[in-house]
Amino acid sequence: MQAAIRRPRANHLDLAQRILDVARQRGFGPGTRLPEQQIARLCNVSRTPVRAALRLLTDRGMVEWQAETGYRLAIDPARQAPQAADLPNAEEDEIADAILRDRAARRIDGTITASGLMRRYAVGRGAVLKALKRLEAENLIERAPGQSWLFRPALDGAEVLAESYEFRLVMEPAAILAPGFRLDGARAVALRQRMEALLAMPDASFDIRAFHAADAEFHALIAHGTANRFVAEALAGHLRLRSLPGASRGLSLFRLRQSTREHLGILDHLESGQFEVAADLLKVHLRLSRNQRPHAASRGAPALFGAISRPN
Template identity: 30%
Template sequence: MRTEPTIATQILELIQTEGLPVGSHLPAQLLADRLRVSRSPINEALALLAEKQILRREANRGYFLAEPVQLPAKDLAEKLGIDETNVVADVYFRIADDRLRGLLPSDFKETEIRQRYGLTPAQLGSVMARIASEGWAEKKPGYGWTFSAMLTTADSLLQSYRLRLALEPAALLEPGYRLAPEVIERCRAAERHLLQGGIATDSAAALHERGVRFHESLVEGSGNPFFIDTIRRVNRVRRLLSYRSMQERSRYREHCEQHLQLLDLLERGRNDEAAQAMHVHLSSTLRNLEKISAILKP
């Protein structure tokens, strides 16, 4: 599996993906939610980026972008000397892969995870907090943990896409559908970043987050809480298999072009055509996943 970059590098990726201008505020809790980690590593990363003069810290206000992030995040991190492997994120992916391979039991104790992966107590806490926040493990009443029901087979990932194929085009046809201009521009910036090199350099987590935010943003435009809640739940449980499917990235350029087409249609109010384009897009993704199903198998 790909080695996950440091939290600081992921923040740089997020700044670049979102196209944030100089002066943008970077709230720690927002970053923690987006990167699905606790605030402690986020605060450490923000302080590091401030030390490198990419950010500036204002008393009682937090951190703000001081310099434009123009280089690819990975290259900038290397230039700044902050590209060392993030142990917590690396172990997170090892646990995910071992779970998908059936090497970890459904019920486990924190001490077992700590010993198996050679973690310090602080690293263990960070890893378990991330896993719990993503919903694929939870504390048992009393003592110990249990892995939650989640997608662990290639067939289940394909089934999740068939569900999305039924729901997402319909969401674009909801009465009163509206996608705010700033949301459209944010999504466009993310796709352009990938087409300009991010497909090859972004982490699996960043790629997954970009795809999730795009599709959830479009569904949120429906204003229908049933559509929105269902798609969020599907995205949450398909995360691990999605990470594995990202070992094969050749299809991403086509994905980006289809996403940009969808944004153009929605911006012009051509929702019927957008719904059809969404059906074509998800159908194409489904076919591509079927072709690489061997990657998804233990």
């Protein structure tokens, strides 16, 4: 990582995502004009950050700019349901991701300091502190006495993995069954297309990284849909923990495909409003995944439908 490379500011990235969300919610289609003043009013901000956010979206091809007409939407948000992953990372986000990668590879210890990270990544103190605050907010690290920070337990041990599945078996079905659950239809449509495209891939070219992204989006969709803010926050934090580099190993292609089909089946019932059936299928999905990881299965019930392989 080079300190000389300028990254977008985090507030500009957040605003860029908010503009996409507003466009989707209001039914904006390709070619819709995006006057700075109107966007500023809709997002309750001044015009200066709106201009920076629109430039970010223009760089990513989501918005286009013409001297005669100004900014126009270049995509259909309802179909593509663009997410923050489509946008570049702020400097502190890249530092935080580098910290997590190095910790997963055991290149750094479980105790870290801001000064040590500044030397390691050749970046300023302000960016490092923002990265540490982000990791703390996501419950991945905690302050220690003095100037140190400690990593919280990761999903890299049998006991922790077993507890992770126990947590998910309690919380994810409950998220669906909590009063007021609402599925984001545009995100669901876009996710279905991604999963169907994965299943259409031949084994030799199956995109494992795309699977992980779709898997994370599926479970994030559930967390996002619950009306209980405490359940949503708990699931979002745990999903971040699961997405750490090295958190998932030994995945078989058979299980990746099977897991994708299970996701699609659950999505069918969510889209039709059959939440109780969706919650039951989700329990089966999680138990299958748990029971095909031998160490995690030892903490739970006997394997369902026989052992298949290792899941996600």
